[in-house]
Amino acid sequence: MLKNRTIPFGYCVVNGKYAINENEANAVKQIFENYINGKSLKTIAAEMITPYNSGKTVWNKNMVCRMLENRKYIGENGFPWIVTTEDFKQAARIKAERNTYRKPALQANLQELICSKTSEYIYEPTEEIQRLNNEINRLLDSENGDKNAVEELIIKCAQLKYSAIKEVVK
Numbered sequence: 013m014l015k016n017r018t019i020p021f022g023y024c025v026v027n028g029k030y031a032i033n034e035n036e037a038n039a040v041k042q043i044f045e046n047y048i049n050g051k052s053l054k055t056i057a058a059e060m061i062t063p064y065n066s067g068k069t070v071w072n073k074n075m076v077c078r079m080l081e082n083r084k085y086i087g088e089n090g091f092p093w094i095v096t097t098e099d100f101k102q103a104a105r106i107k108a109e110r111n112t113y114r115k116p117a118l119q120a121n122l123q124e125l126i127c128s129k130t131s132e133y134i135y136e137p138t139e140e141i142q143r144l145n146n147e148i149n150r151l152l153d154s155e156n157g158d159k160n161a162v163e164e165l166i167i168k169c170a171q172l173k174y175s176a177i178k179e180v181v182k
Contacts (some may be wrong), residue, residue, distance in 0.1 A: 022039070
């Protein structure tokens with residue numbers, strides 16, 4: 013049975029204070045660098061050779077993910093920093109982008125509808141649609157924008173855009 017770590021990977025205790033474990037800290041830096049450069053959590057875990065616990069080199073993507081989210085690596089809570097705040101934020105941005113759920117079936121159906129061989133759809137924005145778009149943007153940019161008014165305008169604009177789509181049969 014593996015022993016749970018009580019000190020985050022990359023650190024050790026010296027004279028009662030948290031200190032950097034150089035070998036592990038280099039692995040932490042490498043994890044952030046690999047993730048920022050496009051490698052997946054699973055790939056990073058598979059490539060890890062620095063032992064995580066008591067000589068065991070077994071890593072998984074959840075361990076890597078937790079490391080990317082651990083603010084101790086940027087010097088919080090009395091820990092010395094291992095990665096820069098910029099790298100930490102960059103990894104968080106990438107993680108958020110990768111975790112954005114997209115409905116592939118819906119996207120494929122929409123693409124099929126748009127690129128149908130029997131029909132073609134044309135969208136021509138009217139002056140009213142352009143006016144509503146401008147009004148929505150103005151309200152969104154204002155400090156005191158009325159949320160309900162913005163929502164109503166967005167719905168009205170969407171309805172107008174939908175009705176402005178014209179089918180052209182080939």
